[in-house]
Amino acid sequence: MSRVRYVAFRSVQTVVLLFLILTFLFFFFRMLPGSYADLMAFQGANEATVEAMQEKWGLNDPLYVQYFRYVTNLLTGDAGSSLQFRIPVWDFVKMKIFNSLLLVGPAITVGYIFGTLIGGFLGNRRGSKEEKYGLIPLILTGSFPSFVTAIMFIIVFAGWLNLVPTSGMFGFSNPYNSSEFAWWRPYLTKDFAIHYALPFLTIVARYTYLPALVMRTNVVEVLGQDFFYYHRMTGLPGEQQLKRLMNHAILPVVTLYPISMTRAIGGLVVIEMVFNWPGIGYALVQAVFARDFPVVQFVFFLVATFVVVGNFAVDILYGYIDPRVSVDNN
């Protein structure tokens, strides 16, 4: 199969898969007990008001009519409105997704870079004391639940040392946090940076362990391979050998990275809650409690899209970095 045909085939597959996910999500959330209307009635809204609202929003129509309407609207770029906040879903989630991406994306990336370097270093010194004990601190930080690490960081850095604020994304005194300035202006302040530090570190601590462990194992494995001994015997100097070693050992880490990165778009609920970070993970939990289906559905769909497209991208990318899985010539 040629590369073009493969990409075309996989694209069609991806679209079909996403449509199935969308359908599943739509019906799945409607099977949840309770609805937004029930919640309003429970909170004391009078029956006529609730009924009028149901009618106005089309929630009294048969499910397949709602479904058809939802899908066609989504195709035109309209994901509906948030039931809680009465604003378009996209307007509600876009800044929250941005905040999550801004925090989780770089943090996981840095964790992976650290982890890969540390794991590569330890594996390369197989049999030494460093290799034996070097992973212990990583295993500790990596296996602590995130909220424990987060709270410890808060106690030490925000409490005892009083270097950074305990939570939030901006302080009250951030002068750029008003509608007079462009939306991105507050992010370029020292105020943002100090709020960013702790959640960032927490995620780095959490996501260094996995790549480090995988990388160490890979390096040890590659070192034992015949082709690596052959490289050595052909007289490659140390730095060249190291390059070949890393080229091989990093392959499984490349597969893991996008999987971890899907966390970025879905948000890391626990960390966002502990640090009161206005990200999508936190917003999603609130939306589920409020039975705010348009928001929940859209965010889940976005996460699913990210995972599916991400895997697709990795498959294509892998063909370039590992000729053995290339779709050409086979």
Added chain:
Amino acid sequence: MTTPLLEAENLTVQYETANGMLTAVSDASFTINTSEYFGLVGESGCGKSTITKAALGGLDDNGRITAGKIRYKGEEIQDYTEKEFNEKLRWKEISWIPQGSMNSLDPLQRISEQAAMIARVHTDLSKDEAVERLREMFDIVGLPKERVTDYPHQFSGGMQQRAVIALALFLRPSLLIADEPTTALDVIMQDQVFKYLNEIKQDGEIGMLLITHDISLVFESCDRMSVMHAGQISETGTVETIYEEPHHPYTILLKEAFPDLRYPDRELGIIEGNPPQNMGEVDYCTFVDRCPWAVPECQEQAPSLEPVGGDEDHPVSCFRREEVLEEYRAENETVAQTGGDQ
């Protein structure tokens, strides 16, 4: 006398194991002359591969040359650092065909890329020149020239083996160490590979150390040979001498264990027992437990390689080197006679 290409002198290699020092090679001596094909045969685990690794500076982490010398073109190399091996010997002077050729090529590199990388490290050849040389070698080993840019997984096992041979030769080394180069191949491929190796030999310039457990392969393709058993070299000589006049008990029995085309009905001999694990210093003949001609002396002292029948070019490490062959022949005549009566 000219300087030999490769020379091992009383070489002892030991591996550090949980049970103490394991002696893989003890007191081994042999010389390979310029553009000579030299065979080293012996049973599994007798130290053949350890000798190649020692000559290339590639012993495992727990292995060490504890005594003796290895000289390449007269220069002692046993104490070379990794850097010296890289800069002075590997691939430029001594190249290597590994035992497991199937897994020796880097799966992420095109073969031409790997060749260009090796050439860049050792020579001033440009990438194109290096690949062109590899193309020539591909032609010689019988691979399609245009496939130098293939990845190893696109080759069959036999093709990979030939690619590895091409890689071993493309920088025109003076010594080729071939460690079981054809074990993984069927007999037809084996024959072809040796056809190529013999062709290269015609051009002179290259010597080969052929490591194998297939004694007939050595008889066919080498000039001189050594026979090894359990870390000791039993006998060295021209292939004709070893074939016609083996004087060491192990060589005699080994030859007996191989089928002979001229006597297809002959019953093959068996060397009874297992090779020993030699721990620590070896001050006995390692064949003693399996040797039908052993005398008490064999237990007390390790025999050294001494000329047999006054022939300096045919050293044998056996205390009874002058008698064994005659005794063996006398015995076998009786066997042949009684066998004839049945």
